[in-house]
Each structure stands twice: as structure tokens, then as C-alpha cells.
Amino acid sequence: MRACTARRVVRVAGVVLALGGLVGTTACSGDDPEEPSTPETEAVAPTLPSSAEASATPSASPSAVPTSLPPAAEAGGVCASVTFAEVRDALGITFQVAAASGKSGSVRTCVLARLDEPLPDLTFVATPLDGDVSEDDYEKDFVPDNADEQNGLGRAAYKQVVAATAQAGPVVRIGWLGEETVYTLTLTTEKATGTPGAQAYLPKLVALAPKLIPS
Incomplete structure (x- = not known):
């Protein structure tokens, strides 16, 4: 595997860890609803060859992307109900690597990313509720x-498109209140994505959302 591919896998796992920290520090502010937790990270990544194997294997072309990659479900956690094919069919985006954090009873996160580009990426977060939460409580x-x-x-549910930054295009997010869990699904788009293009993802995320909920 190319060195940049290995770095991309590590980057995705790092995003999951960073999200776990962000959840813990912002839940009380109201900007990010997830409850604080100390995530346990489970990341699935292609096996890297040994140095001997690497020297005997011809290097891949710069544009090559490995084709034999594990399914998203192998990342475990809340990624267990995710398939790359369903996401591709819903969004028109092909992701190739998944990383999961959290354990049952705590905030759980699944991040999907591409191997050949830093963006877009897709983040699914499930936050368990301690007790009954009304629709008014959820909104507040x-x-x-x-x-x-x-x-x-x-x-109850919401939708939101956050303006682009210098590093990324608009962020497209939906969130909803389940029976015992709060969910968010966030797509961070490429820098070249305009606001109309980002808004077009909202109904696609809504259609995808029920398929990601763990059974």
C-alpha cells in the first residue's frame, strides 16, 4: 500500500478521536449535542506490507487506490450497520475507509472517508439518552x-447547512430524536462545493439516515 494511503487511514482514526474530544468539551454549550465520554477507538485499515514485501512489490501509480479493502462494518461500533454501497447509492460518493469510536452506553461515532482525497467525509454520531427526552427538550x-x-x-429532527471555510466546503448536517438515542449525520463537502450543491445533499442524507441506525 502506498504511504499516503496508510496516512489517510491514520487520519480517519484521528478524526474519530478528535470528535470524541469535541463531544466531551462542547456538549454543555448547546453547539454540539453529544454527551461527554472517553471513546474507545476501533479503526479498520488495510494491512500494511512488511519491509521485505514492500521492496519486492512494484510501487503503485500515484492515482491508484487499493481495491481489496474491508467493509465499513468491520470497523465495529456504530459503523456495524453502515455499508459503503448504501452510502454511495444515496449520496453518489464512494468512501473506502471507516473508523469507529465509543462503546455501548456511550457516545458512538463512525467516520467514513476516501483514500485518494481528504474530503468529503461523512460522520454518524449516536448519543444515548439517560431518560425520557421530550421534543421540546430536544429542541432546547x-x-x-x-x-x-x-x-x-x-x-423530531433538524437540518442545517454551515458555510464553507478556508479548509472545506459547506457542512451539511441533519439530526433527529429517536426513542432512546439522539443521532446526527454530517457530511463535510469538498472545497469546490457551492451552497446549492451542499443543500442538494439534505434530502439524500434524510433518505440515508434510517439505514444507518443500529438494529
């Missing part, structure tokens, strides 16, 4: 500012 404690109501998803 979990829905970010400047979000719009989303119908037809969970007991």
Missing part, C-alpha cells in the same frame, strides 16, 4: 442555532 438542548425543522425523521 440538541438543536443548533440557525437550523431548520426537518419532517419525517424520528420524533
Whole structure:
């Protein structure tokens, strides 16, 4: 495997760890609804060859992407219900690597990324609830500012497009209230993505969301 491929896998696992830390530091602010936790990271990555194997194997071309990669479910955790094929069919984006963090009873995160490009990436977060949360409680404690109501998803839901930054295109996010869990699904788009293009992902995320919920 190319060195850049290995670095991309490590980057995805690092994103999961960073998200876990972000959840812990922002849950009380209302900007990010997840409860604090200390995630245990499970990342699935292609096996790297030994130095002897590497020297005997011709180097891949710069544009080559490994084709024999493990399925997203092998990352475990909340990634167990995710398939690259379903995500591709829903969003039109092909992801190749997955990383998971968290354990049952805590905030769990699944990140999907590409091997050949840093963006886009897709993040699915499941936050368990300690007790009964009403729709009003959800709106007050979990829905970010400047979000719009989303119908037809969970007991209550929102949708949001956050403006592009110098590092990435717009962030497209939906969140919803389940029976015992709060979920968010976030797509960080490429820098070249415009606002209309980002908004077009909202109904696609809504259609994909129920397929990601662990059974």
C-alpha cells in the first residue's frame, strides 16, 4: 500500500478521536449535542506490507487506490450497520475507509472517508439518552442555532447547512430524536462545493439516515 494511503487511514482514526474530544468539551454549550465520554477507538485499515514485501512489490501509480479493502462494518461500533454501497447509492460518493469510536452506553461515532482525497467525509454520531427526552427538550438542548425543522425523521429532527471555510466546503448536517438515542449525520463537502450543491445533499442524507441506525 502506498504511504499516503496508510496516512489517510491514520487520519480517519484521528478524526474519530478528535470528535470524541469535541463531544466531551462542547456538549454543555448547546453547539454540539453529544454527551461527554472517553471513546474507545476501533479503526479498520488495510494491512500494511512488511519491509521485505514492500521492496519486492512494484510501487503503485500515484492515482491508484487499493481495491481489496474491508467493509465499513468491520470497523465495529456504530459503523456495524453502515455499508459503503448504501452510502454511495444515496449520496453518489464512494468512501473506502471507516473508523469507529465509543462503546455501548456511550457516545458512538463512525467516520467514513476516501483514500485518494481528504474530503468529503461523512460522520454518524449516536448519543444515548439517560431518560425520557421530550421534543421540546430536544429542541432546547440538541438543536443548533440557525437550523431548520426537518419532517419525517424520528420524533423530531433538524437540518442545517454551515458555510464553507478556508479548509472545506459547506457542512451539511441533519439530526433527529429517536426513542432512546439522539443521532446526527454530517457530511463535510469538498472545497469546490457551492451552497446549492451542499443543500442538494439534505434530502439524500434524510433518505440515508434510517439505514444507518443500529438494529
